Amino acid sequence: MKIHIKNMVCHRCKLAVEQELKQSGYHLQHLQLGEAIIHEELNGQQLHNLDLRLKHLGFELIDDRKSRLVEKVKNLIVELVHHTHEPLTINLSEYLAGQLHYEYNYLSNLFSEAEGTTIEKYYISQKIEKVKELLIYDELTLSEISYQMGYSSVAYLSSQFKKETGLTPTYFKRIKDNKRRNIEEL
Structure with a gap:
């Protein structure tokens, strides 16, 4: 079963x-x-x-089928962000539609209705949590983190990081004991 x-x-x-x-x-x-x-x-x-x-x-x-589909979207994003080391080479929308065999618009509307946020915002929040983790481990440069997470530039990563956390990645790195959130809380 x-x-x-x-x-x-x-x-x-x-x-x-x-x-x-x-x-x-x-x-x-x-x-x-x-x-x-x-x-x-x-x-x-x-x-x-x-x-x-x-x-x-x-x-x-x-x-119910719709809730299972929303969970599958979340699980694919978590798997993609936290357990894959290569950046996504296609659009997230194409990836999700291909994996789940549904039109992206349907998935997007269903997700937003169920979660109160968009797939894109959920994806970004997961990526920022992964960036925090990588900054805390202090094994990669910001440039390497940017590449690994699929950002087009360090500036874009920094901009998105600041928008999500209110801090620059450099400042966050200095105060390492900062507030990482559990994946489940996102």
């Missing part, structure tokens, strides 16, 4: 969900961001009980 799980957006999330499923006696067949496949078929009560247990961990089951 395939179950869709909201807010499962990182490796630690996957581990927490995997542990909960195993503790609940389910046999996990496959697990990826936002989705788990278990061997068992669950009835309504079992789904309700699993949903309650997952909610204690900050997750919840998704049972």
